[in-house]
Amino acid sequence: MADIQSTNAAAPAIIHRQDYSPPDWFVPEISLDFTLDPASTQVRATLSVTRNGAHERPLILDGDGLSPMEVQVDGRLLQGGEWMMKGDALVIPLPGDAHQIETLVELAPENNSKLMGLYASGGLLCTQCEAEGFRRITFFPDRPDILSRYSVCMEADQTRYPILLSNGDPVEQGSLPNGRHWARWNDPFPKPCYLFALVAGDLSCKADSFVTMSGRTVRLGIWVKEGDLPRTDHAMQALKNSMAWDERVYGREYDLDVFNIVAVADFNFGAMENKGLNIFNSRYILADPETATDIDYDGVEAVVAHEYFHNWSGNRVTCRDWFQLSLKEGFTVFRDQNFSADMGSHAVKRIEDVRVLRAAQFQEDSGPLAHPVRPESYIEISNFYTATIYNKGAELIRMIALMLGPDRFRAGSDLYFDRHDGQAATCEDFVKAMEEGGGIDLRQFRRWYEQAGTPHVRATLRHDPAAQTVELLLEQSIPPTPGQPDKQPMAIPLRTALFDRAVGRHRGETLLMLTQAQQSFTFSGFADAPILSINRGFSAPVIVEADRSQTELAFLSAHDDDPFARYEAMQQLMVNVLVGRVAGQNIDEGAVVAAIRDTATDPKLDPAFIAEAIRLPSEAYLGDQMAQVDPDAIHAARDALQQRIGQQLEPLWRDIHANMKANGFSLSPAAKGARKLRNIALLYLVASGTDDGPTMAFSQFDEADNMTERQSALATLANNISNEREAALDIFYNRYRSDALTLDKWFQTQAFASHPDTVDLVEELARHPDFTLSNPNRVRSLFGAFAGNQWAFHHKSGKGYRMVADCIIALDKINPQTAARLAPPLGRWRRFDEGRAVLMRAELQRILAEPGLSKDVAEQVGKSLN
Template identity: 40%
Template sequence: MSNVQTTYLKDYKAPEFGIKNCDLVFELFEDYTQVTNMMSIVKVDKNSKNIVLNSVDLELTELYLNDLKLKDTRYIIDKETLTVLDVPDDFKLIIINKIYPHLNSELDGLYKSGDIFCTQNEPEGFRRITPYLDRPDVMAVFKTTLVANREKYPILLSNGNTASSFKLDDGRHGITWDDPHPKPAYLFALVAGDLGVVKDTFKTASAKIVRLNIYTDKGNESKCKHAMKSLKEAMLWDEEKYGREYDLTLYNIVAVDSFNMGAMENKGLNIFNSAYVLADEDTATDANFMGIQSVIAHEYFHNWTGNRITCRDWFQLTLKEGLTVFRDQCFSADLNSKEVQRIEDVKALRERQFVEDASPTAHPIQPNSYMAINNFYTATVYEKGAEIIRMIHTLLGEENYRKATDLYFESFDGQAVRTDDFLWAMSKASGVDLKAFETWYHQSGTPKLHVEERYENGEYKLTLTQKVPNAVDGSEQKPYYYPLKIALLSDNGKEILAETLIVSKDKEEFVYKLKSKPVLSINRDFSAPVIVEQKENNYPFLMKFDKNSFVKYESTQSFGVLTIESIMEGKVVDEEYIKSFESLLNTDIDLSYKALLLELPTVSTLMQRQTEVDFELIYEAKEKLELHIATKFQDKLLDIYKKYHKPTCKDIDAKSIGERSIKNRCLKLLSALKNDEVIELANNQYNESITMTDRAVALDILENISPAFAEIAQADFYKKYKDDTLVMNKYFSILAASHREGTLDRVMALQNDNAYNELVPNLVRSLIGVFARNYKHFHAKDGYGYKFVVDKIIDIDKINPQMASGLAGAFKIYEKMNIENKKAMKTELDRVVSTQSISKNVYEIVSKIIKI
């Protein structure tokens, strides 16, 4: 793979040609699709003689320049381009080509998901449909005609509004779609199938009626209610918070099973992974409902932050994704619990992005280069990107932020722009100089903030020292500029002051005149995505008194981490931590928030703090603490469980979700006892509860503590849901995440299960992907977990390189592993890079991990 080309941001060149209009005709047949592409093209750079179109795996049939059919001496076809020679300044190009969607297992371009034709064109899928200038800074007005068998494909959808329809004598029919808004090719979409639909309308702020449709497999219509409700809530929220009104009279969503991503914001026709549309209480967990609400909103919000204003090039990806993630996080916080939402957002960031930032695949939110752009749809670009927007919001304040986003929309509507343009709007409208803040866009790694406190003679001195990691190439990086929310508390827990500091130097001091030494509450609301290192800490005090919900949670987690680490060193369980945990058990607060406070630190959190990772040691210590807590507080945990266990409640309001959260947290803590009483509770919960939330938790507990009861419950679960792919994802995930002996053997056997299909990304993620995150068995010292996953990476890469590179990400912690595991990892990763046919997607990830 030494011939893999790298694309660099510094080499960006503006397009030499522009496309004014693109009229497409798709004639859809079972064994092929014929695409007729009619483009009006204008030469931007008058010195350009030839137009080079992106074209991958296309079978060219005919080519016309201004109605003149071209001979093969006038064009050149190679592996990834179609070059038309000696073109005039203004011309029309007609290209007719064939593609084979039913053979497209990469799910990129036009493919079939079951019996449904659908597309995924971000970032570079359109070139697999027809030759085109497939780059985000080339924007054209599209008109699309779809022609297919009207009995098998009665629903024909594309971007924009319907313009006309017709029937043909051969049993086929067609519909023409007209999208008035210029867009890049990555936002093009089509869908054809025999689908059920749920319809509704939304009245915009200007009294325009927008027709809303959610399409899905017939029989699933009843599972679309929550998605439709979420869509309408998102439309209203965007009008109220950002002044953004929807700009078409039609908004369509289609749910498909086979999809590489979560969803795609194609203009007016969002295509969704069905996992983020379909839900009812019998088949979806509370987390699924929250996820649907978030992703539905995310894709809708892209209409302005991604579609109306798009990226100049793919290095600017965080321009739309970081901003839109921030928007969907705020939406979810406004509709639900702000405290819980913020903690969940930070948990996700630390579990995924912090690990990425500490690995050889670390990169800035605006990368400098890539081999395969699909590899940069990462937690860094998305979640860290959102944190950077959140810091801008903090620096500007709500009022100035709104002025700045208004200016951004007014200045760049209909354009493909850069992150610099967004920062310009933020600074221009607010008067806040963000020049120093640009470092966040160009540096990688998670900065640390070392905190020292001193109190002498009525003076409290807070010294903050930035510890900025080197870049992946070893080069030094600059200190960051960011807001840091703090408070100083008196010895009775009262706030003496609360303010936002600006951290901007390697080292700086903040001095306060006080009558006594305060207790520091730092990085409130997680105001900056940094790791705080404190010489002193008073976690029990903050757990008890701090009014900031995030710092209270953070203190609980930090104290738990220190307690487990002391157990890893051979010490007894810290009884002060146990007393603090008991006070949380007795606290009367929001139940969803309380459930988070009672959660022990994850294995991932503990792993990130180790210089050399040994998962066996981590699991042993954590399990010891779990057993200690379960034993000491058995009666209290049982009381809470019984009080809130309501097996016939299926409501998804905040109160019901909170009750399920707290009682399931207590049941999980009790499961460390592995006694008959807990097994009976879990078994009864599985059999009596009517929500998937309760059944999935019970099934997971039984799997880990009672093989006999688990086998019976799993057989029942399988029989009931074997034909429901979304529920089977949960089934495979529970088994792949199991801590019981023999998990790898069972995972390998499940590949032959009738409900499993390696062509469906969700199923691969739920079985192979979840196993690769099962630290206990994936990282087993015998190395068999590594061998299995590498075998799957090599196999799946032949089918779907994007899925394979995602699995390869499980090896990102290679550098931090102990010598024995590292050696086993290296042996397997060497096999990947020595595979001659390996894709550039996989090669890029693995070559960075082992530093080729």
């Protein structure tokens, strides 16, 4: 056996999109035989390979940490000199055009802390293969444009692993000597290896069925630990609702006889769409009123839908290469967002989605990790599972759907699915299908896939009373991003209306297409200057800058008939006051207080919408509005305004808190909205400083019959110093210490609290016996939440930076993917004062100097320093 090593192991290769070339070899069929054991699993893989085109290049099979025990070609065992290792890859020179390759490897799942490939979790053996985890299971050309039909046989101890699941449909099963058993599964649909899945363990099934639109009955199963079965009802209903919705809205029917979901405790992601066998982080399956908040319930519904929708937008049509990741993720996020809106409130769902986009993706677009929706290069593909790929990618689909309208968008999506079914496609394939199916020219729109950065749109309204006309001047610009200093104008669809001040209405909404750097639009028949409502429904993922007075914003917050625009006006009222206060200006808060009072008492409004509209912008969002972030000044200004709103409207908050109390728990939209508004009222009451605020919060905590009100009360108490705070935290911990998912909330609540000692408290929690680096959920609940707590994380001492850097260094040795996701907050050092910037850079440099750093973390940190 020859061993060919890279000449520069310290410099990981950069993969470029333009370097894509078709596979040298295809693998139309693969058979996998697993002899499962947590300490020693053997995997025998039999690949039918065919040469692609006229060339003499060898077969190269990717591996990661594997050593072949056997290599066979067409039934003949090869000797060492007939194959070689090039780095981690197995290289086999082959004559002819078709062969059968067989390899045997041995794995130790219980030692796989990376949670990629085959690993052990809570007594289960399970897999995670996206993006490049399959090469940790067996030697294979691990790229998404290799589509294969899979036959999988598993053998295991029947007592320890009575349930054996894989992709597709079950074929046969049986018993073996010595207390072992086996099962065979077959997936008739060709799929890339990243969609392979296997689960073995002692599981119980929540069983149900669904009858498709063609009359087939599909067996549904959600597999969990027996004690968790009562918490699976919501997930099962979400699955059935998703299947019906995809048939109704997209005409897409499920194609196998079985659909299974398995919940596991240790998972790097939210869930995975493996064909016919979705593997989920348990937090997105398990829910009941005692342990799950309304946000958790919504999350379960959305993620179950997302992974199911991938059956078509991701599985039946998959990605040609990983640069096309948004082809499946952006489209599927768009689909799950619309599903969730149909299941609840369209207005509130849109507000929630935009808040997430601004908090995560806008920050990404404005920093050193900015990249296009279709990236041009990467070192570690796991680093591109980003808000840009998912959330901004969804906004691109939303803009196309807006420009086309429902019927033409459906025609385009039908053409896309029909044309590329069973293929590995590209973002360009999707856009072409939309052009042809929808009858639209999207040549300029393609720049959204190519250019990074968030466009800024400057809107200026000019009224000519003599001519009774209004000119709307729009100017767009995109700030420079890494590798893209100069940008071309985007195609930006802007839903716009002009409101008559006297009657409080507009004459109709117009969809304006901004396609140039500067563009003007003229409207006639306006004797008086109207008020501009623009980017209604957040029709484009842009930052709009418009000179609208506090009076005009207050008008829109009361009269705009587009829910998102009404919410946006209210938020801008608050932003103007808070940013002005940070800058030393004494902007009157009266308009804010009046708008909040009027909104909160409007009987025509949904309580859930009211709660969203009257909530103050987050400290992080306020920081994004400033050239240089001042965490202390922002925190002080926001706290002061929150206190004033609480004090001036105290009777209103007391009434809302009393009137929104329910007699029993319900998941109806009305009940969820009431809880949301009641919790906001409690927040303002406690912020007001009223003597009985902590007592009221503790009473809600103690008497709540649901986790939504209990955790909200706990979070409100956690922000302040009081005896009730300590008592509630102790009660919560003792009540839920044996439930890992709920205990995560205990860690998260404290890490995200606006408490003066949060930095020290997080340091103490990191030493808590229940904290562990081995579980991604627990790491995210403490350090992920803390890094998102702007005031605490950016403590001027730099202690917060040091703690997160220490966590990244320690975690990188265990789970590089999770460690890498903690790095971006440190990379925003350019946005802060020199003192904080120096401290953040020092921690990034310390991480980068760590010996043996993974390429996951090295790429994130290296880019953050450049």
